[in-house]
Amino acid sequence: MKWQLSGCACLFLQACFLGTIHGGKVLVWYTEGSHWINLKPVLETLVDRGHEVTVLVHNASMFMDSRETSRFSYQLFNVSVSLKEMTDSFEDFLQFSMYEMGHMNLLEIYIKFYQLASRDLELSLQICNGLLRSEAIMETLRTGGFQVLLADPLFPCGELVAEKLGIPLVFTLRLSFGNTVERLCGQLPAPPSFVPAAVSKFTDQMGFVDRLLNLLFYWSQDLLAMTSWRDLDNYYSEILGRPTSYCETVGKADIWLIRTYWDFEYPRPFLPNFKFVGGLHCKAAKPLPMDMEEFVQSSGNDGIVVFTLGSMIKNLTKEKANMIASALGQIPQKVIWRYSGEQPETLNSNIRIYDWLPQNDLLGHPKTKAFITHGGTNGVYEAIYHGVPMVGIPMFADQPDNMVHMHSKGVAVILDFNFMEAKDLVESINTVVGDPLYKENALKLSRIHHDQPVKPLDQAVFWIEFVMRNKGAKHLLVHAHHLSWYQYHSLDVLAMLLAAATLIGFLFLKICRLCFRVCFRRSRTKNKNE
Amino acid sequence: MKWQLSGCACLFLQACFLGTIHGGKVLVWYTEGSHWINLKPVLETLVDRGHEVTVLVHNASMFMDSRETSRFSYQLFNVSVSLKEMTDSFEDFLQFSMYEMGHMNLLEIYIKFYQLASRDLELSLQICNGLLRSEAIMETLRTGGFQVLLADPLFPCGELVAEKLGIPLVFTLRLSFGNTVERLCGQLPAPPSFVPAAVSKFTDQMGFVDRLLNLLFYWSQDLLAMTSWRDLDNYYSEILGRPTSYCETVGKADIWLIRTYWDFEYPRPFLPNFKFVGGLHCKAAKPLPMDMEEFVQSSGNDGIVVFTLGSMIKNLTKEKANMIASALGQIPQKVIWRYSGEQPETLNSNIRIYDWLPQNDLLGHPKTKAFITHGGTNGVYEAIYHGVPMVGIPMFADQPDNMVHMHSKGVAVILDFNFMEAKDLVESINTVVGDPLYKENALKLSRIHHDQPVKPLDQAVFWIEFVMRNKGAKHLLVHAHHLSWYQYHSLDVLAMLLAAATLIGFLFLKICRLCFRVCFRRSRTKNKNE
Structure with a gap:
């Protein structure tokens, strides 16, 4: 077939x-x-x-x-x-x-x-x-x-x-x-038992404690939202000229x-x-600019690693930039690094820094072995589309959560931006490039992505x-x-059923007691009479 | 546009x-x-x-x-x-x-x-x-x-x-x-508050009593299923050679x-x-057999009504068949009736009885004004596909429920097979043909049906x-x-939270009482000393 x-x-x-x-x-x-x-x-x-x-x-x-x-x-x-x-x-x-x-x-x-x-x-x-x-x-x-x-x-x-x-x-x-x-x-x-709250960093497979924390996270966010949205409720009501809510x-x-x-x-x-x-937004890769293609081709069988922390991070501390450069200098792959901050002090010849990258075209290049990313959804999806394993250095918003998704699906290793050292970065790259399971899983996600009816x-x-x-x-x-929240969860109906059950139970007990008393009194009267 | x-x-x-x-x-x-x-x-x-x-x-x-x-x-x-x-x-x-x-x-x-x-x-x-x-x-x-x-x-x-x-x-x-x-x-x-249980005949818009009954219906069916499935559980475990369930x-x-x-x-x-x-299974209508087409065309502006109670109902009581024939004889439309039982005693010239109908082709015919149906899903979908209003005479299984769906969406009138009289049938046909809202709604459903990405x-x-x-x-x-049912509904987590809250409340009360006693005793001792 x-x-x-x-x-x-x-x-x-x-x-x-x-x-x-x-x-x-x-x-x-x-x-x-x-x-x-x-x-x-x-x-x-x-x-x-x-x-x-x-x-x-x-x-x-x-x-x-x-x-x-x-x-x-x-x-x-x-x-x-x-x-x-x-x-x-x-x-x-x-x-x-x-x-x-x-x-x-x-x-x-x-x-x-x-x-x-x-x-x-x-x-x-x-x-x-x-x-x-x-x-x-x-x-x-x-x-x-x-x-x-x-x-x-x-x-x-x-x-x-x-x-x-x-x-x-x-x-x-x-x-x-x-x-x-x-x-x-x-x-x-x-359902908080298997749907992790966004940005909670849980997966769908949660133990008891995770499920407890996930539920509390949902509740805390609900409280936060309902408090914050009060101003919106007032504003929306004012603009629409009728009582309404956000x-x-x-x-x-x-x-x-x-x-x-x-x-x-x-x-x-x-x-x-x-x-x-x-x-x-993903699409097939287009050819790279000629000088970039030459650099990529020069990587031979080792291939390349694409590295970007997204458009938000323009500057790193000098120390951080040096540490990253030192790590990237130790790997056999060539590195294409998007970075517009101050250049690191030493830069190994396997690294090239660019202000801007044709990211999609690079990720779709057959020589690309891994993607070092801040974990923004757009970039992660380009990696999924092209089946590229990732090293995630998430920063904020949904990025940590995105990388948890990719990690749990076996296509990424996650590093902590604040605490990572050069050896961690080297190790992570070696892992996702060296262990074929990461590539296999990445290709599996890619297949799922492409195999949709529309x-x-x-x-x-x-x-x-x-x-x-x-x-x-x-x-x-x-x-x-x-429906109101209590109607949605059938709480009014359950309360009614509980009330009815309690009433029936109560009446039943009363009747039993009454019968018992009547019988007992009769037998006592009978005994007395005897 | x-x-x-x-x-x-x-x-x-x-x-x-x-x-x-x-x-x-x-x-x-x-x-x-x-x-x-x-x-x-x-x-x-x-x-x-x-x-x-x-x-x-x-x-x-x-x-x-x-x-x-x-x-x-x-x-x-x-x-x-x-x-x-x-x-x-x-x-x-x-x-x-x-x-x-x-x-x-x-x-x-x-x-x-x-x-x-x-x-x-x-x-x-x-x-x-x-x-x-x-x-x-x-x-x-x-x-x-x-x-x-x-x-x-x-x-x-x-x-x-x-x-x-x-x-x-x-x-x-x-x-x-x-x-x-x-x-x-x-x-x-x-959620039983807005998802009506199949065959309950409720719609998604339920008042308090309906929501109560819907919940009880779910529960009763769950009980029935779990009782019936025990045999299946045993059988499946036996065949697979390991403990499992249906x-x-x-x-x-x-x-x-x-x-x-x-x-x-x-x-x-x-x-x-x-x-x-x-x-x-629905598809565009093909041309009708020539004699049928001639009969359909002879209906002029009044158009035709297609009538079938499905392949399961081959025979009606003589009384019922006569009643239906008498009703159909009173409407201005021509009627194409699928029926293989004993012919009614009198049959007006506007009615033709067939053993089998090209149902889809008839429903897709521009002259078709209404569909009298037992409400089987296949037939109902052909009516939706072609945008034809319905008179439902549901019999069993999902048919009554199907017709409730169509009734609530404003494309059908429902009759009770056991109690309907000739005048009910005539009135229903006149309603769905005469009131343009039925046709409008039928065309709206048809549009929704056809307007899908795949x-x-x-x-x-x-x-x-x-x-x-x-x-x-x-x-x-x-x-x-x-997950088990109690894990799914986070009942273990809620029980734990409730227990913790109770314990904290209890300790808080104990401590309060202790503090109160200590203070009260001190002030009493002080008063005494004074």
Whole structure:
């Protein structure tokens, strides 16, 4: 039996739809960083398919540029936040995640995280104001004929804009901390016994203590969310002019495009309007620039290692950079290192440093033996796509969790950024390159990724267009959205049953006692009479 | 904006896969009646795609015929059950569902159902014996090089044969009563607050009493299942030569192909290895036989009504047949009636009776205004596919539940087979034909059905082949399969937390009391001293 699959699924939607669709209008709520990188291919494809894409972007955006030459229109709006405030908030979060958290106890982490989240929310609400209180822009949007709004729920108010405009809503999301948004607002079921809370670093296989901690993690995140969301509830109610809540508005999303798939994710229950489109940005490798190709080829049978800590980390301490350079100098592979900070003091000839890398093309190169990564979802998915084992040096947000996923699936070794030494890095690279199991597992994940009935990007585009065609996808929304939490868990019904059982038990006992007394009295009377 | 979608999804798999695959080997466990009808198109497609299909069928099968000329091989096995015993068991079930159940109280229904299910199980185990204790046939199968076994879990032992042969397992299933098999063995989550138990006749929108009854229905079915399955547990353990259970073996299924979709189903949580492929047997209508087409055309603007009670109901009482004929005689539409019993006494000229109908072609005919149906899933799906409103006269099994689905989605009126009168039938037909909302809703369901990224049949075939290509799909199985029920619901963790909270509360109270006593004693001593 012989199978030939690759490149098939991709043909399907394009072959069928292209040329038969005349432009719809898509509105996009701003996102930042890797979220925006992941959304771009979707928007590009929508433009390819004849739609007009308008991106709402504010003037304090850190990573989006409304002057950028692209095929989307940008609708700029002014906000009362400065770029510096945004950057400071982000830097503080980085500082906390990368350096401070490790020295804190749980309560301190919780309080600090709450403070950071509250400040971030405050800034977000000021951004929301920039659009939602600008009658002129809102009027432009209202008359713009948009058929759908795309948003990442980590950037609040996208759902509010959709609700104000009365248009369907499609979310694109990697995760929220503890999956609070997906669970509490999207009604995504997550039994804590085998669904690890996002960023908890647990896998789906948990012992008693892990299950206990996972449950407590869920609860703590729920508490945090419900406390933080109060401000959003008030804001949403004010803007919509009726009592509502953040969660209610988010819960109206027609489709949730989740940026993972079962190659990466632990299998878990989900809902009909949750579509898993992880790795939609991945594509076959293109040829490398000539000098880079020459360097790669010069590696011979040892091959190369690709190393990047992502676009967020531009500088390392001198000590750290030297340590990394010394480690990389000890391995037989050639190393291609993306780094724009100060160059290490000594650099072995097997290492080349670049400001920017054609990462996907490098990971798809047959000479690539391993990927040293900070564990961002986009990079991890490129490694999965091309079947490359990883050494993870995770920093913040979902990165540690992402690497736990890859480690538990046998395709990665994890290092601690703060405590790793040169020998750890050397050992890790040698392990993932030398032990064939890592490559085998990586190829297995790659096979799962490629062997889907529809390519992730096509699926994402399909559901966005579905929502546009059908004015929403309300037939996919569970009725749980209309139940309170105690109704959802049948607690009122169970209380009623318990009450009824208690009452019946009580009456039964009373009757038994009565019968017993009557009989006993009779027999006593009888005895007396006798 | 203009969309053109139809006929696209279907192209995808066929265009990509055909001609590139060299035959695999597919084994099929026997099914009966409409289950078999629904499985056939899948098997036909597998043959089209170069696979060899071998169907295991026993010599007391009611609906499958191993001598039937088809493109599958049949592996016959002899069983110690007679065809008469099988037919009697089935007739008793029909009799109970259609005539007796209506006059029974809940307890009587429960007991009778248990008796019927037990007898059915007894027969099933004898059938299992026919294959599993035949060393010769098992040896043939072991050396047959099969890559997958397809089975409907309503016919036990398919999973056991797959386990014995050590090959992957794909289920095809409409439902089990109360979804016991899917929930208890497949780990399909089903919160009773918004997921109505199969055959409970509830929708997803339940008030307090409905939610209470739904929960009790789940529990009663669980109790029934766990009682009935004890024999299966023993049998499976005996055959496999190690302690196991029915549920454990069923839970190993790689893929569950569920024969519904969100056009029919209420949105609900599900799992990555549950694929909804409802209506996979539906296809575009072909032209009718000439005389039938002439009759249909003669209906003018009034159009036609298609009427069938399925292949199970061959005879009606004379009284019932006359009543139906009289009702059908009163409507302006022409009627095409599938019926092979004794002809009614008078038959208006607008009615034609046929032994067999090209049902799909009739439902897809532009003149068809309504479908009078017993509510079998296959027929209901053909009506959804072609967007035809329905009058449901459900009889047994999932039929009443199916019609509740269609009624709640606004495409059907339901009649009671036992109590309906001519005027009810006339009124119902007039309602679904006359009120444009029924047609509108039917077209909406049809649109949902057609607007999928992959056609149901292609999806079913894709996942069967996926399992063959990858020797299973274990990466889609939730870890819940390895948890006990109390671990799944975190009851051990909650008990531990409760115990800890109680202990802490108790210690806190003790300490408070101690402090209070010490202080109080001191102040008393002080007072005394003073």
